Amino acid sequence: MKTLTLDEFIIEREKQFPYSTGEFSQLLNSIKLAAKIVNHEINRAGLVDILGKAGDTNVQGEDQKKLDVFANETFKQALVSRDIVCGILSEEDEDFIPVTGLDGGNKNNYILSMDPLDGSSNIDVSVSVGTIFSIHRRISPIGSPVNKTDFLQPGNQQVAAGYIIYGTSTMMVLTMGNGVNGFTLNPAIGTFYLSNPGMTFPETGTTYSVNEGYYRDFPRGIKDYIKYCQREEGDRPYTSRYIGSLVSDFHRNLIQGGIYLYPESTKYKQGKLRLQYEANPIAFLTEQAKGKATDGSRRILDIQPDELHQRIPFICGSPRMVEKVEEFLGRT
Numbered sequence: 134m135k136t137l138t139l140d141e142f143i144i145e146r147e148k149q150f151p152y153s154t155g156e157f158s159q160l161l162n163s164i165k166l167a168a169k170i171v172n173h174e175i176n177r178a179g180l181v182d183i184l185g186k187a188g189d190t191n192v193q194g195e196d197q198k199k200l201d202v203f204a205n206e207t208f209k210q211a212l213v214s215r216d217i218v219c220g221i222l223s224e225e226d227e228d229f230i231p232v233t234g235l236d237g238g239n240k241n242n243y244i245l246s247m248d249p250l251d252g253s254s255n256i257d258v259s260v261s262v263g264t265i266f267s268i269h270r271r272i273s274p275i276g277s278p279v280n281k282t283d284f285l286q287p288g289n290q291q292v293a294a295g296y297i298i299y300g301t302s303t304m305m306v307l308t309m310g311n312g313v314n315g316f317t318l319n320p321a322i323g324t325f326y327l328s329n330p331g332m333t334f335p336e337t338g339t340t341y342s343v344n345e346g347y348y349r350d351f352p353r354g355i356k357d358y359i360k361y362c363q364r365e366e367g368d369r370p371y372t373s374r375y376i377g378s379l380v381s382d383f384h385r386n387l388i389q390g391g392i393y394l395y396p397e398s399t400k401y402k403q404g405k406l407r408l409q410y411e412a413n414p415i416a417f418l419t420e421q422a423k424g425k426a427t428d429g430s431r432r433i434l435d436i437q438p439d440e441l442h443q444r445i446p447f448i449c450g451s452p453r454m455v456e457k458v459e460e461f462l463g464r465t
């Protein structure tokens with residue numbers, strides 16, 4: 134049986150999509166193109182001047198890496214030059230970016246929120262990193278410039294979300310609200326093929342992913358859950374695996390079962406991860422893969438955003454494991 138390419142898969146799915154105008158597949162094509170350019174740069178990172186700090190900080194006060202900036206510019210270029218979105222929100226830009234036509238307005242339907250390079254702390258040491266994206270339909274009138282409310286929609290309004298993992302192989306994992314599918318890049322011909330159809334979280338797992346270096350500063354319930362994972366009982370102790378790239382830790386847990394936690398702590402009072410372009414897209418994928426995603430008490434996708442770059446405590450993965458954390462948090 135012929136393996137579907139990403140293009141063929143999207144065209145097939147778009148036929149089932151209300152409002153289908155071809156705009157959506159063009160948008161995913163732009164993402165796919167930018168991903169291939171970034172992938173190429175990552176693969177030869179040590180040979181070109183793309184490692185290390187760029188010398189600036191982003192709106193979160195983090196040192197931008199050269200690859201953060203390269204990935205950000207590459208994705209923006211691919212989207213703006215094709216005039217395929219009406220606005221962009223990026224981790225690396227303070228404000229949202231309205232994409233305007235000659236008339237100052239914009240006829241496009243979609244806005245894209247993105248984390249152009251996820252796992253920046255791993256770039257210089259050849260550990261897998263990713264790109265995360267979230268797609269919403271605009272709420273401002275077609276033809277007018279986008280405004281802030283377009284970017285403060287809750288996660289349950291996403292029409293699609295995904296990530297690209299630049300790992301031992303390069304994959305795009307995507308949901309359009311109808312399950313989760315993984316596509317592997319054949320670097321020889323530059324085509325993504327449907328390699329992992331119908332990805333779903335195992336009900337439970339034996340892997341937990343959390344930066345235990347912050348253990349002391351975690352809420353009581355999280356500390357109790359970590360101790361529970363380490364106790365010699367039943368199928369425990371669980372294995373601790375933490376790559377330090379959300380996309381990579383999530384991808385492993387999606388395939389093998391497991392849980393990822395980035396709770397609030399004294400250093401990150403609201404957690405570290407950003408709601409609009411990290412937690413929401415990953416939560417949409419999680420739920421579409423029959424997993425669970427919470428901030429400890431609320432369903433991530435139902436949280437009403439207040440700020441473009443707001444942070445949120447984030448827990449996601451195999452449903453039984455996430456429920457156990459909620460139980461521990463509920464007890465405190």
Ligand SMILES: O=P(O)(O)OC[C@H]1O[C@](O)(COP(=O)(O)O)[C@@H](O)[C@@H]1O
Nearest residue numbers: 248250251252253254344377378379
């Ligand atoms: O080093 P820490 O504090 O454990 O944080 C690691 C987490 O931060 C992130 O790197 C944040 O993402 P960015 O690299 O896009 O800023 C996640 O990918 C990762 O899970």
Ligand SMILES: [Mg+2]
Nearest residue numbers: 248251252411
């Ligand atoms: Mg990130």
Ligand SMILES: [Mg+2]
Nearest residue numbers: 224248250251
């Ligand atoms: Mg990033």
